[in-house]
Amino acid sequence: AQSVAQPEDQVNVAEGNPLTVKCTYSVSGNPYLFWYVQYPNRGLQFLLKYITGDNLVKGSYGFEAEFNKSQTSFHLKKPSALVSDSALYFCAVRETYGNNRLAFGKGNQVVVIP
Amino acid sequence: DARVTQTPRHKVTEMGQEVTMRCQPILGHNTVFWYRQTMMQGLELLAYFRNRAPLDDSGMPKDRFSAEMPDATLATLKIQPSEPRDSAVYFCASGLVLGTGRDEQFFGPGTRLTVL
Structure with a gap:
């Protein structure tokens, strides 16, 4: 069964500093x-x-994530954090040919300090 | 701007009472998910519908919970009788799955349930 691990409960970062939220996954096939x-x-x-293709995926609000198959990781990154980025972040995985259920991690609280 | 809607947004009830939560998925979406979020357990999948048919409700306590989709524009989650341990935020999400599973789920704002 697919699963996701988000090892840190809370991530504290100063405004303007790079932000990284970690995620590792486990699936039997190729992951979404x-x-x-x-x-x-x-x-x-x-x-x-991330579906396929380029390992670096760009998303909303300046966030990006890097897929690393050998490390089974999909860490979320932002070059310069804003106070408004303070929120709870969830990583999720789905098997390519499995059912359509998403397995969510427990979430990481991000606190951006002004 | 299409979005998932949920009603009520907040519900306070007494133990033993019936609770019904409603969800209107995004028009055209063919999958609906019910999740429960608590501090202790995080986000748990309760039920999953595809083309209005229940595909997976293994995460749902069967003795008191039931989920239905009377039509394509309405999904319901019912708890009868409710218990204090059911206090949580219940999210509905919808998505469009065309066999590849590539598409993301869109979440509603949630129903915050408090059972006294």
Whole structure:
């Protein structure tokens, strides 16, 4: 069964510094990988996805993620964090030929310090 | 701007009462998901529909929870009887799956349920 691990509970970063949120996955076949963001009292919003092709995927709000098959990782990155990036970030994985269920990680709270 | 809508946004009820949560998926989407979010368990999948047919409800307590799609524009999640441990935020999400599973899910704003 597919699964995702987000090893850190909270990521603290100073405004203007690079932001990285880590994610590793486990699937039996090729993965489809997703990042979502959740702001307080809101639903999850789609940020970006990796399906195939270029390992570096660019998404909304200046975020990008790098797919690394050998390390089974899909870390989310932003070159310069904003205070407004403070939110809960979820990584998710789906098997290419499995059912359409997404397996979500537990989420990482990102706190950007002014 | 198409979006998933959920009602009610907040619900406070007493233990033993019936709770019904509603979701209107994005028009044209053929999959609907129900999730529950709590601090302890994170995001859990409760049920999954494709073309209105339930494909997976293994995450749902069968004795008290039920999920249905009476038509393509409405999905419901019902709890009867409700218990304090059901207190959580319940999200509905919809998506368009064309056999490849490539498409993302779109989430509603959630229903915050408190069972006293």
